[in-house]
Amino acid sequence: MQDFKNKVVVITGGATGIGFSFAKQFGADGAKLVIASRRKDRVDEAVSALKELGFEAAGTAGDVSKRADVEALADFAWSTFGKADVLLNNAGVAQGKRGPVMSLDLEEFDTVLGINVYGTLYGIQVFGPRFVEQGTPAAIYNVGSENSFFPAVPGSSAYISSKHSVLAITEQLAEEVPDFIDVSLICPGYVQSEMTAGNPGGMPTDEFTALTLKQLKAGELYVVSHAYNMVHINKRYEALRKAFETYAPRYEGDDEYDVGCMIEKMMAARAAKG
Incomplete structure (x- = not known):
């Protein structure tokens, strides 16, 4: 998708961090924005901030680990703007309880996969068929990680497993969709966000999303950043x-x-x- 002017871009986890930065990038390129997050107050704050920047934006609260909430998000996008053109599966969580695989808390594993993997799948399965039915240029962008390619964070096998899964899902999806639907795997390394709050360093968020947008416009399957x-x-x-x-x-x-x-x-x- 060479530009996003007048495209309706739906961003999960779009109220803060990388998701909100993406919203600003897409908005600056002329997109209409739909953002979703679990916290309604943060969604409202983000929508207000985007409107102050002159962007057309709307938002709703929802949990991507629940398919019904993703269905409601799609309905919200179509009822608000009459369509959606781009889905950015950005919502994700880090692993809270870290440790060796042999003693991994499997409830923690289920929680991480429920959001990072099933949230991505629900987005694909809810929005994808609608994009196919529309028959117009569309895109599904999934946020993976450098952890999609190698273990970058010690003791985080649940998170690493989830991002390896997003890699596999994205590669398979790219082979299956019609030619008018772009598919990309966005692979951030250490980027400043709420997920990394309190830790030093990290690529500035807006620098990362600006670099990413160039690659999305070029139709790249693998969208990279950290050399x-x-x-x-x-x-x-x-x-x-x-x-x-x-x-x-x-x-x-x-x-x-x-x-x-x-x-x-x-x-x-x-x-x-x-």
Whole structure:
């Protein structure tokens, strides 16, 4: 989507932090804004602030871990502006109780996945079919993390698992949607937000979202920011490369057991049979 002028952009977790910064970026590009968050008072404050900046904005409270609330958000967007064009699945939580995997609090795991993973899925499943039915250019942007690619935060296996899941969901979604729907995975590293409040450093929020918006306009699948991430990513893939070269090196005809190639061959055989 090359620009967002007159597009209706729905942002979950949009009342504070990264979500609110995104709202300002989209608004400055001419978008109409719908923001949602669990706290009605913060939603009202954010909507007022956006209107003071000259943006057309509306908001509603809701919990993305509840499908009914996401359905209500979609209804609110369509009743307010007559449509929606962009969904930014931004709502997320950090892991509160950190610790080793062997002693991980599974209730904590369920809470984190309920918002970070199911909240993303509900957004996709509620807004996606409406976008398809509209048949006009649309976009679904999911906020992952540098933790989608490697463990960045010690003792946070629930959070890391949730962001790995968002990566997988986003890549699969990108293969399934019609061409008129853009899909992107936004991968922030350490960015200043309410989630990181009280901790020093971090990329300034508006700097991060400005960099992100350029990539969304370019239609990038992976939307990136923190350059040093490549050190960790290369470490993972170097270990994988070494393992394959040692124990499963390439050979002529090695697609014989590749599931993707096998599926293609089966589909081609079925098509040939009519």
